[in-house]
Amino acid sequence: MPANPATLAALTARFGPLPTSEFRGQTRVVVARDQLLEAMRLLRAELRFDLLVDVTCVDYLNYRDAANRFGLVYLLASTDTNERLTIRVYLNEPQLTVPSVIGLWKGADWLEREVFDMYGIVFDGHPDLRRILMPEEFTAYPLRKDYPLQGRGERHNFPVLTRREA
């Protein structure tokens, strides 16, 4: 179901015209990085998007016709109005910091940690921004496209136990 025109109108009234696209009934709005927190506050408080479904990210390195490196994706839903909306923020190195939305949705905690773990996006204001899936001593961001699928040898980097030692 496409987003309610009133929602888009409210966003446009606050931030001016935003790049908006629709694909198979899903509306996607691109927000600038420094407007993200304000837009999210508007969506949460006034437009009643009370559910943060997911926070994820896309690495557009070597992608055809891509102008930006990372596309941060927020999937929002409203249990009130059954509305769904996708908010995107484009990020480029070296500015890979965005404000955390954990103050608006508590559920953003682990979602943002996962994006940090996999892509190295820093969420400013996150109370506990640690790796969530990879081991703590891991140094790379594995879902970036410049990281090789088979890793840089981290998976072989362990002591070898023989019968004599154990």
Add this chain to the structure above:
Amino acid sequence: MAIEVPENVVVTKLDELASWCRKNSLWPMPFATACCGIELMATGASKHDLARFGAEVFRFSPRQCDLMIVAGRVVMKMLPVLQRIWQQMHEPKWCISMGACASTGGVFDTYAVVQGIDRFIPVDMYVPGCPPRPEQLIQSIIDLQEMIQREGTIEGREFELASRQQTKRALVELPMYGRIPDGRTNDGRPMSQPIRNLKSEI
């Protein structure tokens, strides 16, 4: 001087007696991390009935076990756990690598999945399959029992053999991609150094 042996007395070697006792009461430690674990449970359950071979008592404490069955893929976050559990098990102990993932990494040739547990802990028996049938696992336990009977000693001298101390060939021949970051493992030991650095060779 000949010694008269009554009919109900069997003469054997102490080593063989110990091995006979050990092989018929294996206590498996189920290290089940993936779908192979389901087959492992089926093996222990009544239909396939591992109890027929004296290995039905799965213990979840490594200190009560002598047979580790690694069933499923092991990721690099889990490998220190696997090694810790292996170290906690008492001698004599054996290890079965169950399924393609535990033996080779299987289809998961990615940055996080260990490409075969035999690179980092000793393995006595490999079970192919994805996942293996319970019959295959039972066969591997029977084979392991035969191996214990064949070469077992009461002092565990068979574990001191050079062939059991060798690093697996796969680890030596494996090309390493890129540089390994300096650092230490979770328990403070220095990380192993790369065997070969493919990038520097190119």
